[in-house]
Amino acid sequence: MSKFSINNLECIRQNNILFKGLNLTMEDGGLVQINGANGSGKSSLLQICAGLIQITTGEVLWNNININQHRYEFQSNILYIGHTNAIKATLTAEENMTIIHSLTGSKSKINYSTILKKIGMSGMNKIFTYNMSAGQKRRLGLTRLFMTKSKLWFLDEPFNALDKEGKKIIENLIINHCAKGGITIFTTHQKMEIDGYPLQSIHLRNNNV
Amino acid sequence: MYKWIHQFGSPKYFYDISLHLSKWVTIVCIVCFIGGLYGGLVLAPADYQQGDSFRIIYVHVPAAWMSLFIYVILATSGAISLIWHIKITDIIARVSAPIGASFTFLALSTGAIWGKPMWGTYWVWDARLTSELILLFLYLGYIALQSAFDDKRIAARAGAILALIGIINIPIIHYSVEWWSTLHQGPTITKLDKPSIHLTMLIPLILMVIAFKTFYIAIALIKTRSEILKYECNSSWVKKILGN
Amino acid sequence: MSEYINIFNVILKRDLMLAFRDKTDFINSLIFFIIVITLFPLTFGTKSTIVNEIIPGMIWISALLATCLSLETIFRSDFEDGSIEQLTLSRYPLTLLVSAKIFAHWITFGMPLIIISLLMGILLSLSNEIIIALFITLILGTPILSLLGSVMVALTIGLRGGMLLNLLILPLSMPVLIFSTVAIQNAALNQSIIAETYFLAGILVLAITLAPLATAAALRIRLS
């Protein structure tokens, strides 16, 4: 039973306040959607939660301990996917996935073809990433979701550059993850049709929540 | 101890202290400055070897000492701001870097001018002058790095890392330059070193060193205060101060 | 423990594969190195004795400049495609991953420099002692440059000023340059170069222990 919470978080970019006094607590199975206009600090909030951005006011807690105290224990339980999909252009799809897999530290062997089939890119193991379209690159970046065993997911705009069918796959994946007791925080500016699953939502207007 | 640092770190507290402090500091600075100049230029007898040109020592040695002293302040305030996330030390570091660079330049130029009567050439590859030159490059690198960031806080933390790397390298640079210069010229009897001078010459030197130090503190306090105002411009106590 | 060694090898293999696949950076830096070496005789003229005296210094300065140019590649591609975030947020300590990347950079850029500078030494008919001294100082010197440089790259990656990186690295690499050239000159006079070698080795050990820590801290600051 793990718990992720933020207390009175504040973020200032070029000394205008993006958000102030933000509190959030999430238990197992929690799903939070952060939406707001561009530049309203959605990605900054996500990066603060993931521990990428160091903050001075407010704190981020994992199991009631500040993440700076047990950084690597926290980081082995999270998965962060940013705007950029962090794959190497000059490597083939499979090589990229082997690196992602070894970074998760799991010993189990993984069959890359099945994962590629699940994401809808079957048979593209040996294709170089620079030959792929933006949607395919995004999907290759999202194959992390299949290979990770961490509980806490931070997804930054997982659905952009994805077609209808790709969106469906990722939505089911998120729902299964949360149903199995995982926690997911994701940002999107489109309205998300996750039906049948309780969804908390944070709307970031320019300077208050 | 932590409570004291945190309390000292709060901008408002620092602002009030600095107002009080800078009055005294400027007084001490002016007194020492006049005393040192008068003692150095008038009272101290001419050096038996170099005549009056040794009086440049009263400007060169304090400046050289201050250039190193301020770099140490850069490194320590950087370390404090990295460990305890205190805003004040960021400002102090960012503000004292240009002052340090100006002192290094001063030390270099007075050293060069002093070289002319001594060795007949302005620039001489003496160990101390060369390490002073490298210290100037470190300062310029620090200032360039600080100004390359637009977010002040990240600039301060990046500068802190650079200053810490620099402070580790200064002894290495100093020793390698000594090693290099003794190899090429042989041990030159450099008059730049503090010659074993007796009292009447030494007292003005100490006065000048104190004068330079208090000068730095006074200037740093003024600049820090204006930075604090800029930082805290939307907090209430700043509005009160600006109101009147 | 083996888990850490395993991830070190994975990152090392990845970076070497990347460097091998996209060979332009690798070749450009070597060509730059050779061009800078040939510049010196052009300026001093080959007949005068000056050239023979300063050939080792020349090779060392060109190696320093070539390394400075190639340092950017350590983090630039990772920074652009965002995989630096994955490395920072992975379960493994960032220091370990960063030292793997620095070692990979040294293998792709440092070692070829050493091999080519030895060839240039032989080409320019240097005596054996000088070549040995050149080899020792480069073997100890280029890793120091990679380590120190990686800290500066982590601080300045993605910033506007291009020259800022060199402005930061060169002052810090002066001790290495001084000890190496002094060692080579001692070798030319058939004196022992043990003292300078100890010094370079000392700086190398200091750099190996501190630089990855500083680079990891600098990256966290740069990303935040």
Next chain:
Amino acid sequence: MSLNNFFAMGGYAAYVWSAYGISFIVLFLNIFLAVRNERKTIDELKKRLGSNNK
């Protein structure tokens, strides 16, 4: 210690006074920059403050 002897500085007048000249310039420059910066910041903040509550 007669006055012109003081200024002659035992023949090294040029060096001694140029060194002291440079140091006065550098010190004065520091003071000038610090004070100007402070005055500029206060005026700027006052202006911004004035425009806020108008």
